[in-house]
Amino acid sequence: xxxxxxxxxxxxxxxxxxxxxxxxxxxxxxxxxxxxxxxxxxxxxxxxxxxxxxxxxxxxxxxxxxxxxxxxxxxxxxxxxxxxxxxxxxxxxxxxxxxxxxxxxxxxxxxxxxxxxxxxxxxxxxxxxxxxxxxxxxxxxxxxxxxxxxxxxxxxxxxxxxxxxxxxxxxxxxxxxxxxxxxxxxxxxxxxxxxxxxxxxxxxxxxxxxxxxxxxxxxxxxxxxxxxxxxxxxxxxxxxxxxxxxxxxxxxxxxxxxxxxxxxxxx
Amino acid sequence: xxxxxxxxxxxxxxxxxxxxxxxxxxxxxxxxxxxxxxxxxxxxxxxxxxxxxxxxxxxxxxxxxxxxxxxxxxxxxxxxxxxxxxxxxxxxxxxxxxxxxxxxxxxxxxxxxxxxxxxxxxxxxxxxxxxxxxxxxxxxxxxxxxxxxxxxxxxxxxxxxxxxxxxxxxxxxxxxxxxxxxxxxxxxxxxxxxxxxxxxxxxxxxxxxxxxxxxxxxxxxxxxxxxxxxxxxxxxxxxxxxxxxxxxxxxxxxxxxxxxxxxxxxxxxxxxxxxxxxxxxxxxxxxxx
Numbered sequence: 028x029x030x031x032x033x034x035x036x037x038x039x040x041x042x043x044x045x046x047x048x049x050x051x052x053x054x055x056x057x058x059x060x061x062x063x064x065x066x067x068x069x070x071x072x073x074x075x076x077x078x079x080x081x082x083x084x085x086x087x088x089x090x091x092x093x094x095x096x097x098x099x100x101x102x103x104x105x106x107x108x109x110x111x112x113x114x115x116x117x118x119x120x121x122x123x124x125x126x127x128x129x130x131x132x133x134x135x136x137x138x139x140x141x142x143x144x145x146x147x148x149x150x151x152x153x154x155x156x157x158x159x160x161x162x163x164x165x166x167x168x169x170x171x172x173x174x175x176x177x178x179x180x181x182x183x184x185x186x187x188x189x190x191x192x193x194x195x196x197x198x199x200x201x202x203x204x205x206x207x208x209x210x211x212x213x214x215x216x217x218x219x220x221x222x223x224x225x226x227x228x229x230x231x232x233x234x235x236x237x238x239x240x241x242x243x244x245x246x247x248x249x250x251x252x253x254x255x256x257x258x259x260x261x262x263x264x265x266x267x268x269x270x271x272x273x274x275x276x277x278x279x280x281x282x283x284x285x286x287x288x289x290x291x292x293x294x
Numbered sequence: 295x296x297x298x299x300x301x302x303x304x305x306x307x308x309x310x311x312x313x314x315x316x317x318x319x320x321x322x323x324x325x326x327x328x329x330x331x332x333x334x335x336x337x338x339x340x341x342x343x344x345x346x347x348x349x350x351x352x353x354x355x356x357x358x359x360x361x362x363x364x365x366x367x368x369x370x371x372x373x374x375x376x377x378x379x380x381x382x383x384x385x386x387x388x389x390x391x392x393x394x395x396x397x398x399x400x401x402x403x404x405x406x407x408x409x410x411x412x413x414x415x416x417x418x419x420x421x422x423x424x425x426x427x428x429x430x431x432x433x434x435x436x437x438x439x440x441x442x443x444x445x446x447x448x449x450x451x452x453x454x455x456x457x458x459x460x461x462x463x464x465x466x467x468x469x470x471x472x473x474x475x476x477x478x479x480x481x482x483x484x485x486x487x488x489x490x491x492x493x494x495x496x497x498x499x500x501x502x503x504x505x506x507x508x509x510x511x512x513x514x515x516x517x518x519x520x521x522x523x524x525x526x527x528x529x530x531x532x533x534x535x536x537x538x539x540x541x542x543x544x545x546x547x548x549x550x551x552x553x554x555x556x557x558x559x560x561x562x563x564x565x566x567x568x569x570x571x572x573x574x575x576x577x578x579x580x581x582x583x
Contacts, residue, residue, distance in 0.1 A: 160486060
């Protein structure tokens, strides 16, 4: 029934402050989460919350884009917009996961990579490009959930996965509806119109073959019934780990390559 | 001493050779047109002067965006460029408002089918897989066709063991194709990962401008990354950053020289030296061609 929601309503839903964040879900999805920090080169970026945990007894690496639940938390994690050191931390831990043959579970929730002076000085473009390249060939299963906002290259960096899921009210777009409207019509206030035009909902991405499955949200709202979504996410992780861990590495990588190779028109 | 003399002579010859390739009829017709303003130093330059200097500002060395045809003339051995996937174009790819009109307009004004031209060419006798982006074509933006052409070229380079050279010039992913444009970033990066694993040599040449989704995918993934002087290279747009930071950014921000200083590119190479540089770099790698 929420299928009738307009794209703009979903944008607003995805950005709700009381909508659960990675911080709220991790304790329920996993056991014994142990946070790992830093890129070993520059610093620790709180916009990426990462660490080790058990998923029903199986060790996994968790890489989550992390928005805050209040101003203080948001100041610390730059409203979930990662700097290059955030992506480099994710890459470091992905390689570590590969070394110890641990599957990776990613959560995407960001308006985009941080657009700032320091981010550019430290190579935001290089960090995202390298993430895309690394995750396309990492030799362990990668499962990604787009939780709320999937904004641009900053979200894509953690989306190169064997399974890509999107929550029903999440959005995923090339840039924010505001940015889109501002470039297209030089008028940020037409964001609502842009959202409808952009085809950025989970249903749009599913139709285009980018997303494998939509994780349904309860009618009373994700924020009012977290466990509904958590159960669904756990079911997918359980099934995927069981299926993907059985695959030969070469098959896993070939399937992942094909999945991303086949997006868009062919010539 | 002697070798230095010969080196200089060789360079002079190269410059003269490049100059002889420029279409002289074009020069005659363009020489009396209104001068262009250099966007970097604001000096007026006659179109004639600009042509003679390989579209480089004689005053400040700013490298103007170059059309594909001029680039091919400057960079590869005469008549060696064989275009691949020329017929691929974004016409009728979706019905985004005004998009179709925009494509046709770009095609008419540039004579190109898309923002990237791909093919096989020879550089001083060495066969390479070559992609050249053209910023005049909808800002050189990457839509599905651009991503697909580049991916196909990477796969050809991989199969045939050709060195891969991509000259980027792009504002980023193509907005009108939405999310499918964004995923061209992961598509090209995945293809490069395979090429890399198989030992392929990829030289990325960043030209003015290389930003957004193109800089954050294949452009930054070269084994060697070269930039033309004073090119704008970065991820986020200057205005967006200024708005976020609430401060003015220095003039040199996101320019080639800035990226060299910060350690994100290997070298800045003047347009007149680009062919020799690429040719030498290919020789320094054990890639059969």
